[in-house]
Amino acid sequence: MICNLCPHKCAAYKDKDTIGGKCGVSANIKVARIAPHHWEEPVLSGEKGSGAVFFSGCTLKCIYCQNSEISADNYGVEIAPSVLAEEFRKLEVQGVHNIDLISATQFLPAILRAFEIYKPKLPIVYNCGGYERVETLNALEGIVDIYLPDFKYSDDALAKEYSGAENYTQVAADAIKEMFRQTGRLTVNEEGIAQRGVLVRHLVLPNHTRNSINALNILKENFGDDLTLSLMGQYIPHGKAMDHPKLNRKITKREYEKVLSHLINLDIDGFAQELESADESFIPLWNYEID
Numbered sequence: 190m191i192c193n194l195c196p197h198k199c200a201a202y203k204d205k206d207t208i209g210g211k212c213g214v215s216a217n218i219k220v221a222r223i224a225p226h227h228w229e230e231p232v233l234s235g236e237k238g239s240g241a242v243f244f245s246g247c248t249l250k251c252i253y254c255q256n257s258e259i260s261a262d263n264y265g266v267e268i269a270p271s272v273l274a275e276e277f278r279k280l281e282v283q284g285v286h287n288i289d290l291i292s293a294t295q296f297l298p299a300i301l302r303a304f305e306i307y308k309p310k311l312p313i314v315y316n317c318g319g320y321e322r323v324e325t326l327n328a329l330e331g332i333v334d335i336y337l338p339d340f341k342y343s344d345d346a347l348a349k350e351y352s353g354a355e356n357y358t359q360v361a362a363d364a365i366k367e368m369f370r371q372t373g374r375l376t377v378n379e380e381g382i383a384q385r386g387v388l389v390r391h392l393v394l395p396n397h398t399r400n401s402i403n404a405l406n407i408l409k410e411n412f413g414d415d416l417t418l419s420l421m422g423q424y425i426p427h428g429k430a431m432d433h434p435k436l437n438r439k440i441t442k443r444e445y446e447k448v449l450s451h452l453i454n455l456d457i458d459g460f461a462q463e464l465e466s467a468d469e470s471f472i473p474l475w476n477y478e479i480d
């Protein structure tokens with residue numbers, strides 16, 4: 190296939206044995222971990238966990254990515270769509286609240302084949318960096334119930350420098366608009382577990398509160414009262430960011446509270462992470478093995 194799945198539009202040739210494009214993976218599904226996951230937002234993890242599928246590779250190359258072993262170094266195991274379908278079934282049997290597809294876009298055609306084989310009777314979560322093509326998201330209509338995109342940047346220069354993405358702000362805003370068109374605002378069941386809709390995440394970076402404040406402004410302007418936001422304060426320097434002069438530390442309490450008070454002033458619904466969760470122990474282990 191010629192791959193133009195994400196906004197990079199690499200037009201790279203890929204097949205099951207050929208790696209290509211900025212994401213650096215082949216057309217075969219590759220996964221690093223499949224397991225119940227308890228560290229998503231409470232509406233997703235609940236008590237039984239989210240059925241997380243961590244895909245290898247990523248369309249963004251964030252220099253501070255906490256999962257760089259899989260997103261940049263592409264650690265993982267290749268599996269067929271039929272095996273992924275079986276993994277969906279196993280997670281469902283384990284009683285998770287949803288199937289959480291984490292960084293999946295680079296494998297989308299093969300993942301759609303897995304859903305043709307088995308579609309779990311659980312909400313399907315599309316957990317992504319927000320840098321998506323509307324045309325690609327169209328293929329997920331009727332399959333994905335909950336979109337969980339990041340909105341990382343209000344500043345395209347930062348997006349280019351830190352994540353290698355051109356025109357991030359407009360591209361991500363357009364993608365989130367499409368996600369709202371498909372699924373609407375976030376709804377939960379009587380147990381408080383998300384069933385459908387959009388939950389936007391924003392990670393506060395050290396030395397970049399202005400980026401965060403402008404990002405919240407853009408989200409509020411575009412999505413108004415439909416917006417549910419998860420403000421994340423768990424940034425820890427990782428990978429290349431450890432040597433970056435602006436990214437080589439955790440965020441301060443003052444930085445986080447500045448962004449949080451702006452969120453409250455804008456009257457945005459959602460979740461705010463406690464700063465105490467900025468701890469390496471929240472990074473899952475990459476341990477996928479085929480039975």
Ligand code: SF4
Pocket residue numbers: 192193194195196197198199200201209210211212213248294295
């Ligand atoms: S999914 Fe990968 S190969 Fe395809 S357009 Fe995006 S970065 Fe390029």
